[in-house]
Amino acid sequence: MTRVHVLATGGTIASRSGEGSGATAGDSAEVLLEGMDATADVEVTSEDVMTVGSYRLGLPELATIARVSRERAEEPGIDGVVVTHGTDTMEETAFLADLLNGTDTPVVFTGAQRAADHPDTDGPRNLRQAVLAAAHPNARGLGALVAFDGLLLSARGTRKGHTMVSQPFTGGTLVGTTHGDEFRLHARPHRPGTLDLPDSGLDGVRVDLITAYPGADPAALPSAVDRCAHGIVLAGTGLGNAGPGHAEAVADVVARGVPVVLATRTLAGPVLGVYGRGGGADILAAGAVAAGELTPFQARILAAALLAHRPDPHEFAARFTRLR
Numbered sequence: 001m002t003r004v005h006v007l008a009t010g011g012t013i014a015s016r017s018g019e020g021s022g023a024t025a026g027d028s029a030e031v032l033l034e035g036m037d038a039t040a041d042v043e044v045t046s047e048d049v050m051t052v053g054s055y056r057l058g059l060p061e062l063a064t065i066a067r068v069s070r071e072r073a074e075e076p077g078i079d080g081v082v083v084t085h086g087t088d089t090m091e092e093t094a095f096l097a098d099l100l101n102g103t104d105t106p107v108v109f110t111g112a113q114r115a116a117d118h119p120d121t122d123g124p125r126n127l128r129q130a131v132l133a134a135a136h137p138n139a140r141g142l143g144a145l146v147a148f149d150g151l152l153l154s155a156r157g158t159r160k161g162h163t164m165v166s167q168p169f170t171g172g173t174l175v176g177t178t179h180g181d182e183f184r185l186h187a188r189p190h191r192p193g194t195l196d197l198p199d200s201g202l203d204g205v206r207v208d209l210i211t212a213y214p215g216a217d218p219a220a221l222p223s224a225v226d227r228c229a230h231g232i233v234l235a236g237t238g239l240g241n242a243g244p245g246h247a248e249a250v251a252d253v254v255a256r257g258v259p260v261v262l263a264t265r266t267l268a269g270p271v272l273g274v275y276g277r278g279g280g281a282d283i284l285a286a287g288a289v290a291a292g293e294l295t296p297f298q299a300r301i302l303a304a305a306l307l308a309h310r311p312d313p314h315e316f317a318a319r320f321t322r323l324r
């Protein structure tokens, strides 16, 4: 019999309104599975990793979740792993899990937009679809995925694009769809490679995200380094541009040994060094590494995972460019 192992981490799928200051995560994996309709032919086991809203997570917790997901994926008796997680930062943890997953066993993230005690909660349905996708033979080798409201998206490239609708995720590759108990594979996601974390995980690693906007102060870059950032992601405008002073600020922090990744705050498309006068061409010439098509949030996760190994700047640039 196919076995799927569920890792619960919290989020709205595990939250109830209760009394007091708003919904909080509290339901265990066991409670989540009690609310889910049984799945014929799939044995479901589970464990609790943590029980928090994903807006409270830091990099060490992301590393814990991603590592446990990989360890379970490596277990011979487990055919698929499901991670229940808050939607706010699912795109970060799922991408880290994708980077770490060198096995053929899929790791399928899911959650809910409406709390467990909401009359129209979407959690049990999403969980069931995630379990069925994780159990499916066609899901093998797909890395980490996000199953939500009938769609299965690649972890790489996806982002939360709406605060409250039932399908909040956008971007990424549409890998498959589920309809009832039927799962269909449409495409295989682009996965350029995997990596390991050191024993210390992401403890102590700091990567700051700085956004370009009209009138933005380029001093945000050196002050991030003063506050001990090991790396910076600059979310530029459009193709990866920023206003006066940013290219010089990039050159300054790169000279101090702190890598800068140039991403775009635009929803889709690659970073390209097209514009001068401080635009992307100058920022890349100042030593920034292009994020390619990675979102700023996922570029930050890749940068953190690489910086955990304390690479020299050339090694960082080469590994980032290979895995982006």
Ligand SMILES: NC(=O)C[C@H](N)C(=O)O
Binding pocket: 010, 011, 012, 013, 052, 053, 054, 055, 085, 086, 087, 088, 089, 111, 112, 113, 114
């Ligand atoms: N829908 C959700 O799961 C949002 C929740 N606040 C979280 O990210 O934990």
